[in-house]
Amino acid sequence: MSISHHIKEIGRGKEGARALKREQAHDLMSQVLDGKVTDLELGAFALAMRIKGETIDETAGFLQATTERCLPITPPRPAVVLPSYNGARKLPNLTPLLALLLAQEDIPVLVHGMPEDPGRVTTAEIFHDLGLPIARDAGDVAAAWARHEPVYIRTDVLCPPLARLLDARWTIGLRNSGHTVAKLLDPCPAGSAMRVVNYTHPEYGQMLTGFLQHTLANAMLMRGTEGEPVADPRRLPKLDVFIDGVLRSDLSVAAHDGVLRELPVLPRTCDAATTAMYIQSVISGEKPAPAPLAQQVACLQASLEALAHAHPQEKLA
Numbered sequence: 001m002s003i004s005h006h007i008k009e010i011g012r013g014k015e016g017a018r019a020l021k022r023e024q025a026h027d028l029m030s031q032v033l034d035g036k037v038t039d040l041e042l043g044a045f046a047l048a049m050r051i052k053g054e055t056i057d058e059t060a061g062f063l064q065a066t067t068e069r070c071l072p073i074t075p076p077r078p079a080v081v082l083p084s085y086n087g088a089r090k091l092p093n094l095t096p097l098l099a100l101l102l103a104q105e106d107i108p109v110l111v112h113g114m115p116e117d118p119g120r121v122t123t124a125e126i127f128h129d130l131g132l133p134i135a136r137d138a139g140d141v142a143a144a145w146a147r148h149e150p151v152y153i154r155t156d157v158l159c160p161p162l163a164r165l166l167d168a169r170w171t172i173g174l175r176n177s178g179h180t181v182a183k184l185l186d187p188c189p190a191g192s193a194m195r196v197v198n199y200t201h202p203e204y205g206q207m208l209t210g211f212l213q214h215t216l217a218n219a220m221l222m223r224g225t226e227g228e229p230v231a232d233p234r235r236l237p238k239l240d241v242f243i244d245g246v247l248r249s250d251l252s253v254a255a256h257d258g259v260l261r262e263l264p265v266l267p268r269t270c271d272a273a274t275t276a277m278y279i280q281s282v283i284s285g286e287k288p289a290p291a292p293l294a295q296q297v298a299c300l301q302a303s304l305e306a307l308a309h310a311h312p313q314e315k316l317a
Contacts, residue, residue, distance in 0.1 A: 003028050005040050011048035019052075025061025029177075033069055033161035042311045044178035054180055056211045062181050062214075070159045070187040073138050075108045076145060078304040081195040083183045084113035085166075086227025087120030092267050092275040094293065096126045098282050099150035101297045107304065109150035110141065110193075112158050112185065114166060121272050123228075127152040129276035156188060184211075184295075185231075191218065191311035194303050198224025209240070209247070215246035218307050220300060231291035234263050241303045243310055251306055253299050257291070264290040287313060 006028045009018045020028065031037055032045060080102055084095045099109045115124035127134055127279070133144040135153040144151035156163035164187070165178035186195040197212065197219045199205045205223065210220050221240040225232045231239075236256035241248045265287065267278045281287045 003031050003037050003045060007041065007044050007211075008050060011044060013069045014051055014053075017048070017052040019055040019128065020058050020061065022057040022061040022064075025058040026065045026185060027061075027183075029062040029065035029108055030068075032165060033065060035161070045170050046168060046174065049177045050174055051109060051247055054177055054207070056207065056214050058177075059180060059184070059207075061216055062177055063184050066159060066162050066169050066178075066185060067076045067187065069161055071138055071153075071157065072189075073141055074108060075110075075188055076142075077108060077190055078094050078308050079084075079108035079110060079145075079188060080300055081186045081188060081193050081305070082111045082229045083185055083195065083197075084111050084123040084228060085112050085179060085182050086224070087117050087122040088172060088226055088270045089120055090230070090270065091226060091233070092278060093121050093123060093226045093228055093230075094233060094247075094279070095123045095230045096130060096132065096150075096276075096292070097279045098228045098277065098293055098296065099283060099288070100130075100132075101289060101293060102300060103148055103150045104283075105297065105301055106148060107301070108145045108190070111150060111152045113152070113182075114163065114188075115154050116270075121275065122268055124152055124154065125272035126279070129272050131277060138226070155182065158226040159185070168192065180266065184208075191307065194218050194220060194300060194307060196220045196222065196226065196229035198222050198229045200227050212242045213245045213247065217242050218244065218303075220303060222296075231290075231292035231296040233266060233292055236292040239268070239296060239299050241299065242307075243303070243306050248303075248306065249304050253295060264288070266290075 099111055100108045113123055133149055133151045135141045135151050141151050168174055186193055208221055219242050223237045238255040239253040241251035267274045282289050
């Protein structure tokens, strides 16, 4: 098989490229993930989509193909999924703190991501320094949830072919559509989890709003902190909540204008060890949780209650 006919459609430049239908995008990504393309075709696909940008239908097809190749994970009750693919460069990576704050409220939390990223502090590193569980299979995830702990799973465990596609970045030199898919990936059955979807550029926020509506998603959409699915500890971003694709204004939270009157005391450096020590001090009660994170937790709690009400017949593990 070949994806050359798809590349002819998407590879005509920003103005001349044609969008793929969902079924075509599904076929293209299926071949990429199954290793049925040459290195040359893979590079052409990555560069063409980078120039053109993904449409809603293309993203839906790519995500469907990827989810079909994922390790299935079924939570015991409505869960939160935190895709963590950027890490920290300037601010401390507080995705693990968000995960722990949610777990304290008896919410199953699954964090997935790539364990290493040169020049950035990944969530996996901080989970390791905190002594939190890193799953090797679905059984490890279930065991962590039974202990009321958040759990991290590496992308190469959750979806090995996606991890290989993400690693192509180091050869090509650019992110590809796999990174868009990774930040949308939810391996849980439909109606059983809220995923936190984050973006960094406003135009992606507009596209993702349409995507979540089109795919009847259950999600929180927000502008992330350095690309992580956690509120900026210095200011609250807008939190848009979707239940079955419907934007719920009653659950969503408006952005806080400007910085907080009382800024939280954050670590001076963002290395994993220092960040882990800060997170431990918050969880132990020695330091208060940053107000924006506390508001994000409350918003997710209310969203999970709405999700459970919308899907009362969902049979979870």
